[in-house]
Amino acid sequence: MTKDELLDLILLNIERLGIVMNPTTLDQYAIINCEKYIGVYDPVSITPFILAHELIHAKYRDKQRHCDNDILSFEEKRANKEAIPLLWEIYTEQGGNSDYFTNFIEVSGCPFESSITYIKETDNILECLSSEEDHYPMFEGDLRDCAVDYISQFDVIDIIKVYDFLELYNLSYDLYDAAVDEFQNLSDQQNLAY
Incomplete structure (x- = not known):
């Protein structure tokens, strides 16, 4: 999966939420206004992570920013946190796995530290589930x-x-x-x- 294919998928998901996205030259990477159902993005500098971040804002219909640089607001933290699992899910559905983690980071533009933490947690959970299935106790009664x-x-x-x-x-x-x-x-x- 390429960066452009991933961007197209995310744009499609945003449009399914009723928001019309338009490419334009911006100082920022992307902006969505959920009240007016419009959004714009800079096609040159946009990454799938940033667009997925905006998709999360659209999903929850976040209304306004608290200030120009409100990275500590609940909405911004949630959008950053949920964008990684969303992109990882798409990546694994297309055949990717943790063996190609570097490729995932390169294609998605996700922050390395947050992504590796999330993927380690996911892999540990999956390993525990698969080991439980492998060691499912056999019926020992009569x-x-x-x-x-x-x-x-x-x-x-x-x-x-x-x-x-x-x-x-x-x-x-x-x-x-x-x-x-x-x-x-x-x-x-x-x-x-x-």
Whole structure:
């Protein structure tokens, strides 16, 4: 993904919010007026980070600046903070990952320190999630006992809904085939249908 492609995507997202963006020569990089639904940007000096920052202002319909250099205002902090995850999400959707971090910084124009902090946090969360999935505890109880208990709740059984059984005993859907086999064994012994 190139810088221009990223800029086009962000401009499209701003326009989806009803704000018309126009290129022009500016002293600043970009300005959005959410009350009048217009915005301007300098096509020569604009970066995806700055445009994403303006997209966040548009998203929350921020109305006014507190002063000319109000980088400490809540709205400015929020726009800076949320622009990085927005750009990272777009970057990863297009096939990028943390191995190409330098390319991400170059293409997006995001501040290095803030970006690396965000991406490290994201990668750590994803690693924890994937390691939890890899080490998901296997069912160690007796599936047969659960199946017998389930069947004993009915006077007459026409059909056994295996997913309902798994949910009732709070079992993983991964046990579906094993449950079918267990019900088949019980069916063979009792002439039940599943």
